[in-house]
Amino acid sequence: MYGVILAGGSGTRFWPLSREEYPKQLLNIFGNQTLIQATLSRVSDLIPSKQLYIVTNPKQAEQIQLQLPSSGELGPHFISEPFGRNTAAAIGLAAVTLRKQLQDGVMVVLSADHFVRHTPVFLNALRQAEQLAEEGYLVTIGAKPTRPETAYGYIERGKVLSENSPASKVLRFIEKPKLEIAEGFFQKDAFFWNTGIFVWKVSTILTEIERFLPELSEGLKAIEDKIGTKEEGDCLEAIYAELPATSVDYGILEKSDRIAVIPTDMGWEDVGSWNALDEVIPKDADGNIITGNVVNVDSKNSTIYGDKRMIAVVGLDNIVVADTDDATLVCDKASAQDVKKVVAILKAKKAESHRVHRTIIRAWGSFTTLEEGPGYKIKRIVVNPHSRLSLQRHKKRSEHWVVVSGTARVTCGESVYTIQENQSTFVPMGVKHRLENPTDEPLQLIEVQSGRYLGEDDIVRYQDDYGRAKNGRIEKKKG
């Protein structure tokens, strides 16, 4: 079996913890793992890492890569979408990639940001689904409702397919219902949440795409022709832009007659907004979920995501507070769906806080913007052991570096020298330089940038350990 993990996302629903370039799947909301790490480890007993395909965009691919274990074995493949074109296109792109490489096989479609409480139940359902997929079914995994949820789609099951399995034909799919309708579904045994987890043969789904979405099918074939050639990237970009943006549910599943459902009771949730956390995270005696540096006086039923800064909450009921370095959200849980309106406003205002965090993680370490003002910007930079930034030059700014812990090897013009904790150096405007941590301990330094223009795009890279000196698209990033 092959795993296809849909890992896009716009970062709006869990803003300000999520950002456009750092969406939900990259967050550690529940515990020890981020959502994508949990997704990968959940299937690891069934699908080896090298049989996983992560469909995402280039910026998110970079961040996902940083969250993968750096083991010796071959990790997941990345399939890069130049733009989001909804699930039918993403799944189709994965399917033609698999067909090109493997002719055929059973693929499991997963989302990078789901919660599953009972992994063995989930894996068992996938195993059952595999058999049905081999028989030519498009198999959906259904989850037994635990409440009349209106934020999920439902599946009504029909006849069972065989005596000794709960797998059934699907009577119909129902999109997010009104509460009265959802309450009716919740009373009956025949209705399941549509998890968006699908199992089918590559050949089956591509046949169905050809049948129901011929335009998408044509585009995918054209892309398939170029996979593995040097025109692949350009072709993908040109064709993808023109593909119809349809969901696989609406475009295929609601129309096909080859659909089966495996009902499960696996404790599944699609954590779609701040108030949805209530379903998956244990609460204190007053119904609160509280993390971080928080002082609470008499609040209840509230979710407080603090960080280092002090958050004091007094007498709140049913409120979400989520704090980050550069932005804080305070939201009534009843309005949690409207957080995306905030992000839309920030985007329209061109505020950076919809797009990135103040701390940006890179392969070599991270940097945090501490303060910006006219003519200066202050960053804390952490360089991982035995890592280095690119050999680079800035046309419009100079940089002062003060080491606060660790040891830095500095290249500045023709000189190469070492500075330690409590030493500083100066990189004049226009001078080629490089920052390197040659030790086993992290290097931490404060950078004070000075100049009339301090944008991240004022950088010319000459050599880079992460391939960024060659690639126009990501050349403009810091580091």
Place this chain on the structure above:
Amino acid sequence: MYGVILAGGSGTRFWPLSREEYPKQLLNIFGNQTLIQATLSRVSDLIPSKQLYIVTNPKQAEQIQLQLPSSGELGPHFISEPFGRNTAAAIGLAAVTLRKQLQDGVMVVLSADHFVRHTPVFLNALRQAEQLAEEGYLVTIGAKPTRPETAYGYIERGKVLSENSPASKVLRFIEKPKLEIAEGFFQKDAFFWNTGIFVWKVSTILTEIERFLPELSEGLKAIEDKIGTKEEGDCLEAIYAELPATSVDYGILEKSDRIAVIPTDMGWEDVGSWNALDEVIPKDADGNIITGNVVNVDSKNSTIYGDKRMIAVVGLDNIVVADTDDATLVCDKASAQDVKKVVAILKAKKAESHRVHRTIIRAWGSFTTLEEGPGYKIKRIVVNPHSRLSLQRHKKRSEHWVVVSGTARVTCGESVYTIQENQSTFVPMGVKHRLENPTDEPLQLIEVQSGRYLGEDDIVRYQDDYGRAKNGRIEKKKG
């Protein structure tokens, strides 16, 4: 007439905008002036600046001083309480100070943090009160209630004192009443809010203190003996600690038979908590008070005090959000009185955020702690034109300075030199140094401190323009 302004305060009610060392009276909540600036300018037509006495503690005196206009004329006097001992002691200390200097006179007791909408009405009441005070009355100023407020005390007036004035005898004082009682008062013409603004002769109040609070009277006399001598400070500190902490209302006014009230309709408020702002600040169409960098989606009846950082509020009703660099409050308005519980918790935890802000204002400029970590601390320092910090030395830290705007004259050991924007310098541990702005423009620099101990008290001052090299008490401050 002499003005006595009670300017203490623990900084709890408007936390996190107010702090222990920066209480409400220092805040600019309503507009162009801070509360103490407004208090001083409100009486300026009636009482010359040099006849004003501000009763406060030494730390707050320093901050108040920075908010006074630096005109050539003689400013207000400061009377320094070593500890807070409630209003009877504070008023008594002012009274004996005035008796020592002037024998007798009429004194107006004001609070530093009141709101008055109609200044001419207020001043007119003070003029009427002055006459009654001369006749030996303890005169209180009453304010006509505009609602059945339960957070204020009330005065019931009795017979008018003369035909052509509304001034009346006082029947009784009522402490903060329950709502049903307050509603009854609000219906009747005979009840007024007790504003805590009093007018009386120095000799009258001291006679009444002698009569009703003999222990306080004895202590005050002992202090009065030493006023103007070199034992004044030690004597004050020793005696003040033992004085009874009684309010003038409870200790004197509720017992004396020489009380009059001048009823007014001056638009008075004692802005005692975050939700009390609703009474004095104009609201938008949805009932919100919003300042700072705030994005609001569908919130109503809420007060949002943002600053530079982005605050997004979604669907809130009746909530207060107050943001500062190091702490954010989110509070239901119904629980606004419980903000003091937060401050008590922070104090118990020894969290700095109950005591000071991240930006601390000094006579020479200001400094802001941007970040602290193990072994380092980063500050932005602003030095006012033609100002300088003390000549100083640190035993346990070195300092890197990077100028981001302006020009610094640096003394470091035996050297004196100038650095400009985009230049930096290093002050090694133990070396005597001084930072000075010799120009007409502000100087802004980033300081990276490095060392095993980075407390503000690691400072030895050799010369200081603000007298701090001599005074043990405030020697330990930064700057």
